[in-house]
Amino acid sequence: MILIADGDRVAFAALYRNLAPRLRAFLLLRSRGNATQTDELIQETLLVVWKRASTYDPAKAAATTWVFTIARNRFIDRVRKESRPAPDETDPAFVPAAETAPDDSLELARRARKLHAALETLPQEQRDVLRESYFEGKAQSAVATELGVPLGTVKSRARLAMHRLRAELEES
């Protein structure tokens, strides 16, 4: 990503070849097979990566995770009729995070890593529900049908997973 921030097109091409098939998997799933939109969004996402590579912070997330986050937000903004309003740092009402120790961002990164590790230790059935109902955007009733379990089970798995992640966040 450092090379790409420096304008290295060979490194960018390598990243493109590596990530495009994986982004396609996700975007096809979310768009229920809309190939044209998927190809457009892959391009848009990688263009953002090219322009914003210098803002990528390896302490906060793996590069792949960062790219997928961009792709996901692009997809969501594309399909929503109203764009999602977002906080604006230049807004006079904007409340910045409290200034504490200079290693604050390291601390946030440490918490994020801990949380990611906690996600890995969730029981598979809870991870599946979390992924499908939230990150793939399926209705909980659809997830229940697909997994062949009652709706109440899907809900309780999602709740358990969230509690676990929240507990991890508060503890760290």
Added chain:
Amino acid sequence: MIRHHLPDTMLLDHAAGTLPPAVPTLVATHLTLCPTCRGMLAVLEGLAGQMLAGLPPVDGDDEAGLAALLERLDEPEPEPTVLLPAWNDGGEFLLPAPLRRLTGPSANLQWRPSAPGIGRRVALTEELGGIASTLEEVWAGKEVPNHGHRGIEITLVLAGGYTDEQGHYGRGDVQVVGPETVHGLQIDDDGEPCLLLSVRSAARVPHGLKARIASWIGAI
């Protein structure tokens, strides 16, 4: 200091882009005021990225795509869209930018009296998909008598504060109540009116929305 935050499940729905109309504006308004929830949202988005990155790849014509994109790398960036006019009125900062997109300049708001002698209100969005949002102002020291709710009600305090059985709510605090909640509010008696953004669902909401709304009040 914000004590009452957005429910995690609502943040997740925001991250997933599945919130019903009017709610994203309330969420973004709270996020403007709350570094804690912004941190949580960033973490949830990172988690989503981590999960999605694990999907098995699907091949396509990437050489063509790459060639097309390489042509575009030098394109100048579009100018950022300016959404907000300059705000000189000192009172405007009470309404964070995401909310001002909806209200316009506060001087143009068409206030109507609410309960006599208690305050005033202005409707922001109609009942789109069963959800309506309102800006409400209640005068300092007043009491809002015990009341129930037809559906769910999400309240974000923008100025002043109030106390109910759940505790005290000040600027930035969020309260989410369901139809089973009956409460009365005591508005802070410090001379400042209490300004609230309130998002309410109708008693009947589309079926797909029911589970999400229930998850916000922990009723799942």
